[in-house]
Amino acid sequence: MKNKAITSRDIDFAKWYTDVVKAAHLATYSNVKGCIVFEPNGYAIWEKMQQVLDQKFKETGHQNVYMPLLIPENLLQKESDLIEGFAPEVAWVTMGGQKQLEEKMCIRPTSETLFSDYYSSVVTSYRDLPMKYNQWCSVLRWEKETRPFLRSREFLWQEGHTIHETQEEAEEETKTMLEVYRDLFENYLAIPVITGKKTEKEKFAGAEYTLTVEALMYNGISLQSATSHYFGQKFSRAYNISFLNRQNEQAYVYQTSWGASTRMIGALIMVHSDDNGLVLPPKIAPKQVILIPIGDSEDVKRKTDEIYQKLKNANISVTIDESEKSPGFKFAEAEVNGIPVRIEIGARDLKEKKITFARRDTREKMVEDETIDVVSYVKQLLEDIQNNLYHRAYERMQSLTYTCHDLEEVCNIMNTRPGFVKAMWCGDTECEMKMKEINGTKSRCILEKEKPIDDTCIVCGKKAKHLVVWGIQY
């Protein structure tokens, strides 16, 4: 039996996606064009992601700060690549109160400019370095086409910005933060990823290079899921972030930035969820277990409370559905909301000394003895679900990862059952543009550690430089 409010994902994936967002009450469109309302179920997932990341940031020596929302035009313009990259898509404030402003200001699309400006005013000596700051905030980009979580005018994110004494240290930071993101994806979101370097064309405006975390959705479309940028001295020269080094000379700092956003909620949906609604990995689920008492006998109530207390004391996030809806309705609601484990406690079951467990990932029901050690049983179940979700996604990614040696192969794949395509590339943007003609195929990242699969570029046939993963992107 499938949820009637949700289109099948194999029939219309885009419709399925928005149906799940709506049915699970993750977000709704607002009356502000291109902006969404993060509803409690959606925001709670973001809070879990924040908790995991924030702890990892602090463990790796970062501190949180908060920079202004607005950027004066002249400040934005100091770094020319950045202004070229972002100017077409920022919102401009031109009036304060009733008055025209002397200088217009944009709402931050990202905060390199503000951090650079701040750092230039506070750094004087190598003793002040490194400075490793992060901020949690919303940013705004004037997108034309929007889709909840994946692309909306305003979204929530974190942006880390660090400055360092040496190139080595800054490059190390860039890699470290990429690994933090990979850890989040693989070990919490249960999403396998490919990581590597972006091509010149696809890197962040103003970066020397960009490292990226790329994930594959259920429908074979790629999602750029988090990025870590190495800036070298590009911003420090433009914004004059200089310091007295150990040789007592003025030098420019080496800089990084890295970010991940509420787009990750979109990835969670598109990797794990199904025709019955949301599916959440236990480690990121705001509620891991829901108890559904059936009927209102004293026995049922007592058993429900007993299990609730036990799970709560074991630090498992648990809730009881005590509403007046029917059990069937409650089961469906728990499913659509993606709660990993459901426990049904009914008078008839209890008479037979049984309790029913249901896992969301496989939708299996397990009838167990009432005397079971419920805490260790549920803990094991949560672990199994977490692992199963990862492996299911991993198997799918494997089955949708192709190795191609000519463009016809790429064409066939990208027009029928797209996924990640591994193919050699000469390094020319022209060849990248040719690939784009195949259903919008773009480079995802350069795989620097894997062995070449060919000597020549798949497009032009000249000597190949890099093994690249290609895909159709959101």
Next chain:
Amino acid sequence: MKNKAITSRDIDFAKWYTDVVKAAHLATYSNVKGCIVFEPNGYAIWEKMQQVLDQKFKETGHQNVYMPLLIPENLLQKESDLIEGFAPEVAWVTMGGQKQLEEKMCIRPTSETLFSDYYSSVVTSYRDLPMKYNQWCSVLRWEKETRPFLRSREFLWQEGHTIHETQEEAEEETKTMLEVYRDLFENYLAIPVITGKKTEKEKFAGAEYTLTVEALMYNGISLQSATSHYFGQKFSRAYNISFLNRQNEQAYVYQTSWGASTRMIGALIMVHSDDNGLVLPPKIAPKQVILIPIGDSEDVKRKTDEIYQKLKNANISVTIDESEKSPGFKFAEAEVNGIPVRIEIGARDLKEKKITFARRDTREKMVEDETIDVVSYVKQLLEDIQNNLYHRAYERMQSLTYTCHDLEEVCNIMNTRPGFVKAMWCGDTECEMKMKEINGTKSRCILEKEKPIDDTCIVCGKKAKHLVVWGIQY
């Protein structure tokens, strides 16, 4: 010995305040006019406040959401009191990318309009009620004069917005949230407060009434520190938030909102801090204890690590200053940063089997036996500091709270040693305006539970309606 970077608070309070903000690295002015950068030490205090409040919000049945940053002009205009109250001080976005917008949008100064618009689209039946949402975000008000934390164009806050089936329930919510704020102030920030109802003139634009938390700073100036508003059906009628009630009739919801902001950091500074810098109550201090090893002998290192581990395991927030600065410099820095307890571990002390403790509030040094139970000793010290800070502030507030029966008394007080003035009031705005002529004295709140101290209004001599607390405000 006093910190040279800090002006004495008895000589120039305003200068002292900005000196402390700067010296403790709480915030700096940015190149964005009227906006500050929240530096790590300042932002960490906000994170502690958020933790305390967020937990209390969740315990009282609220959920977090996130609404858009922008409000289209027509949406803002639906509630006329609100637009009158806020229109002069909002920032307007008129361009998206390179294009002029068809309708301008303001950056939220507060989000009643967005929550109302959202609620009107999702509520259908009494079964959907109550809805009790909160959001953490930044808001923007185009202030002319700004001061870090107290008044800046952009600030961070939380805003709760709830809708209810009945008036009683909504009024109860308004009171409950006022008590949540009072609890935060008294039991965490160690700041005694006065609470009550705002006058018609001072209430929030669009509210039926406003409850407020008022605190008194070291210099006798009042600070409106958190507010809780009851809206009745004003917004629900303007935005059409209606539902089918238990009698199967369409009805309008009853609504509340309540908020507290980074202004509370300003209150913390102005109530507790001194000429040596920041003083923080232990319950809100990001770091409660700092260990300062003196010299680099093995004994010192071993003892430092031992104490660090013990305190950490006891869930006390502790840090070690392992920098290469001199001990004297480290002591001063720990003081200026307001860390409640400092532990000095030196080779000479250890030879005599002694350790030195210093408490920030009184600046006392205690030399104790090395064998002391350091965890319970520090716990007791933190508790003592928390209590001492509260009582010190309470005594001061008492000594600066006056009961007045004629305007000359008020004049004398407000022009020499201002504070809270209790006096009777007839209820007329005209009399409130007359009070304002006395050095800007404004009503803080109506004390509904205290006994009247007179029969007649202190200004006009006519029959008095309310006992009011008056003060000069930030």
